[in-house]
Amino acid sequence: MLAENKDEMREKILEAALKRFMHYGAGKTTMNEIADDLRCSKASLYYYFSDKKALHNAVLMKIGETFFQELEVEADRTDITSEEIFFNLIAIKIQFVERFSRLELFKILNDKSEEIQQIVRSVEEREYVMLTKVVKKGVDTGEFDVANPEEIGILYKDAMEGLRFAGMSCMPESIIDLDKEGFEKIVAQQKLLTEIFVRGIKKQ
Structure with missing residues (x-):
């Protein structure tokens, strides 16, 4: 063949x-x-x-790559402010989870195999680079007043990730997907965190 x-x-x-x-x-x-x-x-x-798990993971990786490409295109926009980009990134994530909710998106987070953990680490690094780029854009345009965009980027990523995992920790260990109420609560918290975060680094 x-x-x-x-x-x-x-x-x-x-x-x-x-x-x-x-x-x-x-x-x-x-x-x-x-x-x-x-x-x-x-x-x-x-x-x-090799089995359905391998196929399921491959499907998640496929849609995940498309998802990240969409995020990165948004992060590269020059026609809107960095603040708007941060909120648009949240909106893209919401649309992604709502569209693919039946794929058991959160199941992969419970997979502790080295293969999956390596992918998770790669995704985290990719997200950090993307968020740092948004912060740097804000600094370059005079929107943000920070001396260390790299540190701000990782701080924001870790804070958003912390809210996500805090919400998931309230669920049973066997949870596959967050329920609608739990998901909406996490989204509301992430939006509030972003609002406070951006306000703190905005140039006065």
Whole structure:
């Protein structure tokens, strides 16, 4: 099988899995059902993915990359203020979670395997670079008054992440996705934190 055909088949599997996960939920979807959708054997799926967990993680990585690209495009905007960008980033995250809520987005955060933890660390570094860029833009345009954009970027990232994990810590260990009320509470807290944070670094 040619490499390009392998890549094409892998993408078809990911698309079929994503479609079924979003409609029925990841937990209620079987490899047999995905194979039936593709009109191929289950063995064909296992050629590309060792099990449903590996397929689920691959789907999350695929949509996660698209999500991060959207965030980075927003962070690079020059037609609006850095304050507006911070709030727009929150809005993009809200839309992402609401759209893909049936994919068990938070399940991956409970995965302590080295492979997943390495991905998590990579994502955290990528987010830090993105947020620091937004702070630096604010400094360059005279919107923010800070001498250390790198420290401010990591402080904001850690504070936002802290609110997210504080909210999740109130949930049972078996939680897969936050309930609507819990999610809305975290979003409200993150918006308030952002408002206070931006006010503190704005040039007077």
